[in-house]
Amino acid sequence: MPLVCCQIAVSTLEHLEACHWHVHGKIMHSGAGHSDWLSRANQNCSAVRNVPRLDSNRGRVDFRWAGSFGFGAQSKFTGPSRFPSQMQLARPSVLAPSTIRSANETVWPADSATALSAALRRQSKYHAVLISASDRHVVSCADDPLHVSLARFPSLHVTTSAREAKRGCRGGNRFVVPASCAFIVVTPPQPPLLRTSHAATAPPSYLPLIRAYRACLLSVLLPQLTRAILTLVEKEPAVFLRDHVDLLVALSLDYHESDHRYVSTAAVYRILRFHHHTRKKIERLYAERSLAAQRAFAVLYDEIPLRCVVSVDETHTAGTDMYQRYGRSQRNVACVLLDRDTRPIARTRTMMAVSLTHGVLWSQTVIVGSAQTADDWRLFLQYLHAQMNT
Amino acid sequence: MQPDACVVLYDNAGIHDQRGDKYMQVNGIHFLRLPPYSANLQPIEGIFSYLKKHVLSLVYDDDHYLDQPFHLMAAAVSMLTAGQVAGQFSRVSHEIAKLLAPVVHM
Numbered sequence: 007m008p009l010v011c012c013q014i015a016v017s018t019l020e021h022l023e024a025c026h027w028h029v030h031g032k033i034m035h036s037g038a039g040h041s042d043w044l045s046r047a048n049q050n051c052s053a054v055r056n057v058p059r060l061d062s063n064r065g066r067v068d069f070r071w072a073g074s075f076g077f078g079a080q081s082k083f084t085g086p087s088r089f090p091s092q093m094q095l096a097r098p099s100v101l102a103p104s105t106i107r108s109a110n111e112t113v114w115p116a117d118s119a120t121a122l123s124a125a126l127r128r129q130s131k132y133h134a135v136l137i138s139a140s141d142r143h144v145v146s147c148a149d150d151p152l153h154v155s156l157a158r159f160p161s162l163h164v165t166t167s168a169r170e171a172k173r174g175c176r177g178g179n180r181f182v183v184p185a186s187c188a189f190i191v192v193t194p195p196q197p198p199l200l201r202t203s204h205a206a207t208a209p210p211s212y213l214p215l216i217r218a219y220r221a222c223l224l225s226v227l228l229p230q231l232t233r234a235i236l237t238l239v240e241k242e243p244a245v246f247l248r249d250h251v252d253l254l255v256a257l258s259l260d261y262h263e264s265d266h267r268y269v270s271t272a273a274v275y276r277i278l279r280f281h282h283h284t285r286k287k288i289e290r291l292y293a294e295r296s297l298a299a300q301r302a303f304a305v306l307y308d309e310i311p312l313r314c315v316v317s318v319d320e321t322h323t324a325g326t327d328m329y330q331r332y333g334r335s336q337r338n339v340a341c342v343l344l345d346r347d348t349r350p351i352a353r354t355r356t357m358m359a360v361s362l363t364h365g366v367l368w369s370q371t372v373i374v375g376s377a378q379t380a381d382d383w384r385l386f387l388q389y390l391h392a393q394m395n396t
Numbered sequence: 397m398q399p400d401a402c403v404v405l406y407d408n409a410g411i412h413d414q415r416g417d418k419y420m421q422v423n424g425i426h427f428l429r430l431p432p433y434s435a436n437l438q439p440i441e442g443i444f445s446y447l448k449k450h451v452l453s454l455v456y457d458d459d460h461y462l463d464q465p466f467h468l469m470a471a472a473v474s475m476l477t478a479g480q481v482a483g484q485f486s487r488v489s490h491e492i493a494k495l496l497a498p499v500v501h502m
Contacts, residue, residue, distance in 0.1 A: 297495075299431035304495035306428060307437070310403055312485055317440040318406045323469065327448050328455040328462065352465045356447070358473065360440050361402065362485045365478040371469040383411045384419055387404075391423055394402050 316367060316394065318359045318386075320378060325351040357386045359393075368393050403428050407438060436491055442484040443476060450475040 307315075328351065355378045358369040368390050372382060404420065404427040406412055412429075420427050435441050450472035455461050461468040 296431065300434055300437065301495050303428075303431045303434070303437065304492045307488075307492050308496060310428075312489070314402045315439070315485070316402045316404050317438060317485075318404055319438060319440045319444070320409070320411075321444045321447070323448070323451060323465070327451055328468075329452075351462055354465045354469060356469050356473075358440060358443070358447075359404075360443055360481045360484075362482060365481045366443075366473055366476055369469070369473045371466055373465060378411050380411045380413045380415060383413075383416050387416060387419055387425070390404070391425060394404075394425065 313361070313363045316359050316361045316390075318357070318390070320355055320357040322374075323354045323356065325353075355382070357382070359390050401426065405430065405438065407435065408432055437488055439481070439484040439488045442487060443481060446476055446480050447472050 352373045353375070354371050355374045356369060356371045357378075359367040361367050368386075370386050370389060372378070374382075404425055406427065407430045417427065419425075430438055451468060454468055454471055454475075461471070
């Protein structure tokens, strides 16, 4: 299970609470304001069965806190779940008492990098372990860096140093690292390979990992996911576009052995875009089309000789269609860009009919204010009728 | 004029209303509507992309076309070749063949 190493402020733990993350570990240095969070966490813990309350011991705060599992797309889990099937699959494993480790196991000596790596591997999924600031170098010294992923998870800034954490994070979830902060090692509830890497904030040592991540994204892990998404798009295009929940549920049902897999809409569209299915294209071509209707049309079309087919359609031409947006030039020749002309350009509509034997059979261009009407269509048919052998 | 009796193929745009269908029925024009949102089965859709490229090239070479939209479109249409049209018909034929192919369940 890949791991996520990040640095968070104590106040950010409230996001964990809001996102229903399962947190288990030890805070060695409690910062200002932690007592408020502690009291709120106590209230939440008391509302969850089989979860002990937080307690304090000689200035150190040992806590065990668990909430119901939720996905990162939701900052606050209210109302019915958007992912019912995944919730049902994930919840028993999260709240099982066996997944709660004792607090003593989360304290590592400063020189036990190997022990830390082994401990991290033993962590069950959905676990988060807080490490004190004095021990944070152990995380960077883990003997298997490939197990430390740069995966993003909700409301937390993925970083490995305090200097980067001070820059804030993306998505408006900015926070200021206080003097006493905790380091957290989290096994995310989703495979990090599906997540966006923070290439901009990653240290140079992680660049090979990022490249490996991108390679894995398209080659190693995602063939199954890609095949599932493309199959679903082809079979159930309307469902895919209207309700992404159905897509996610279908994926979770198809891959129930990995119930922790979370597929964000961004990941779905990234995969589709890689296969040249942009959202606009899908909406236009796949929104309402029916494969059965297309097959019926194909049977009809197949019976018509191609020389007898006259394809008719219309298009518009506006000013933006007449300018080179990015310029062009021959090699070693300065590019001359045409600036926007101040002259008003008429908006035209062109109806055209083509056939295999005659090429362009008929075309008709009109200057329209807004759009063509049915009268234009019938006028075009009258002219076209004269060209056809009916 | 077309050598054979031809079939007009058009999509389900709003301007292609029932009165146009009635006009074709009265005048003995055979027509066939595309399935909804199946622009990939329409040969002329690819022709329009060529047309717009020609419009770009013509305006780039001579900006006087900006004042003469009819001349511009006529020149652009005249630049379309029979090969481009035949290529689009071939593309649609491949699409039709894929639709008619038996579905293989993995």
